[in-house]
Amino acid sequence: MRILHVVGARPNFMKVAPLLRAMGRHPDIFQSFLVHTGQHYDPQLSDVFFEELGLPQPDINLGVGSGTHTQQTASVMLRFEETLNQLKPDAVVVVGDVNSTLACALVCAKERVPVAHVEAGLRSFDPGMPEEINRVLTDRISDLLLTPSPDADENLRREGYPPERIVCVGNVMIDTLARLLPQAEKRWEALRTRLGTRPYVFVTLHRPSNVDDPKNLSEIMDVLAEIAKRIAVVFPVHPRTRQSLRSAGIRPAPGVQLVEPLGYLDCVAAQRHSDFILTDSGGIQEESTYLGVPCLTLRPNTERPITITHGTNRLVPGAPRDLLHEANRLLDGDRPGPRCPPLWDGHAAERIVEVLQSFLTGRRKPSENLALQI
Numbered sequence: 001m002r003i004l005h006v007v008g009a010r011p012n013f014m015k016v017a018p019l020l021r022a023m024g025r026h027p028d029i030f031q032s033f034l035v036h037t038g039q040h041y042d043p044q045l046s047d048v049f050f051e052e053l054g055l056p057q058p059d060i061n062l063g064v065g066s067g068t069h070t071q072q073t074a075s076v077m078l079r080f081e082e083t084l085n086q087l088k089p090d091a092v093v094v095v096g097d098v099n100s101t102l103a104c105a106l107v108c109a110k111e112r113v114p115v116a117h118v119e120a121g122l123r124s125f126d127p128g129m130p131e132e133i134n135r136v137l138t139d140r141i142s143d144l145l146l147t148p149s150p151d152a153d154e155n156l157r158r159e160g161y162p163p164e165r166i167v168c169v170g171n172v173m174i175d176t177l178a179r180l181l182p183q184a185e186k187r188w189e190a191l192r193t194r195l196g197t198r199p200y201v202f203v204t205l206h207r208p209s210n211v212d213d214p215k216n217l218s219e220i221m222d223v224l225a226e227i228a229k230r231i232a233v234v235f236p237v238h239p240r241t242r243q244s245l246r247s248a249g250i251r252p253a254p255g256v257q258l259v260e261p262l263g264y265l266d267c268v269a270a271q272r273h274s275d276f277i278l279t280d281s282g283g284i285q286e287e288s289t290y291l292g293v294p295c296l297t298l299r300p301n302t303e304r305p306i307t308i309t310h311g312t313n314r315l316v317p318g319a320p321r322d323l324l325h326e327a328n329r330l331l332d333g334d335r336p337g338p339r340c341p342p343l344w345d346g347h348a349a350e351r352i353v354e355v356l357q358s359f360l361t362g363r364r365k366p367s368e369n370l371a372l373q374i
């Protein structure tokens with residue numbers, strides 16, 4: 001069976017790595033191809049992940065680069081259509097919720113190639129978030145909906161998907177975290193020297209809703225300056241955030257240490273050893289839960305509610321206004337206890353491979369049409 005795996009942006013790489021490894025253990029059954037759309041192309045957002053996660057070089061790089069959402073989605077579609085026709089896979093696996101995920105799933109739907117969506121069913125119910133559109137539409141045109149948690153199953157059932165298309169396989173990103181945590185730990189001493197040897201808050205922010213508006217970003221930076229009076233702030237800066245800081249002429253306050261984006265292993269080590277985390281990333285909400293480190297999410301909603309009900313995450317809906325209050329709460333010792341959601345056990349990829357195999361060999365039938373059963 002020829003399986004084509006799609007990656008495009010930073011959060012995809014750690015989800016596809018365990019799948020390729022798990023399929024690689026069955027060379028008699030699966031032949032995997034890796035397609036990189038090129039949505040992320042900076043070495044710091046892409047190459048370093050291939051190296052650290054042990055990903056093979058992509059068989060094909062579509063090289064789409066940046067653009068508006070429409071340009072990017074359309075470019076991926078045009079170039080991916082050629083790839084699909086060239087490789088003729090039996091199925092395509094897409095992960096997560098980035099523009100590349102939707103673009104490739106849509107091409108498959110049009111070409112009638114079965115699609116498995118890994119991380120299906122997550123919903124923020126926030127239509128203003130580009131990823132929410134990508135999630136809803138990708139699920140709508142996927143044949144297999146592989147979910148990370150029961151809340152995602154519930155969302156899909158509520159939307160009318162037939163139960164045989166939904167399988168809760170657990171969190172595949174945690175497979176990578178569980179495997180590479182020892183290697184990340186080995187890098188801690190060197191990283192600690194680079195960052196300075198004091199307690200710190202680890203910050204990542206890149207959502208358009210937080211960083212695109214200069215006034216909002218400036219207010220967030222002011223709160224970080226207040227937090228830095230109590231504890232150091234370490235903030236690896238995403239290219240989108242860097243552009244906004246630059247164009248708004250915002251300078252960091254003393255105690256707020258801006259650094260280059262970190263590779264995977266350093267990012268895990270920096271989270272693990274932080275006092276707490278402040279983020280708007282989806283993946284970091286999950287990683288901090290697994291690591292048992294308190295996390296404040298600067299968003300009014302999350303598509304990953306299990307990190308709140310079963311993990312260490314707290315939303316800051318009124319950010320930046322309520323951020324200082326929530327940070328002080330943590331610094332004063334009001335901290336969520338570490339807990340880990342079920343099926344975040346390092347074996348999600350093995351379950352996905354099993355499901356995919358039975359799906360493709362006909363035991364689990366792809367739906368003949370995509371009509372919703374309500």
Ligand code: UD1
Pocket residue numbers: 009010011039040041042045066067097098099100130131206238239240282
């Ligand atoms: C994308 C995903 C988001 C994910 C994030 C992780 C979508 C809609 N968004 O957002 O879900 O959380 O990746 O990082 O798919 N840029 C570079 N170098 C790169 C890539 C981008 O400098 O390698 C700059 C470009 O100026 C670009 C901007 O960053 O315009 C934003 O990149 P883009 O891929 O459009 O969205 P992200 O904000 O990275």
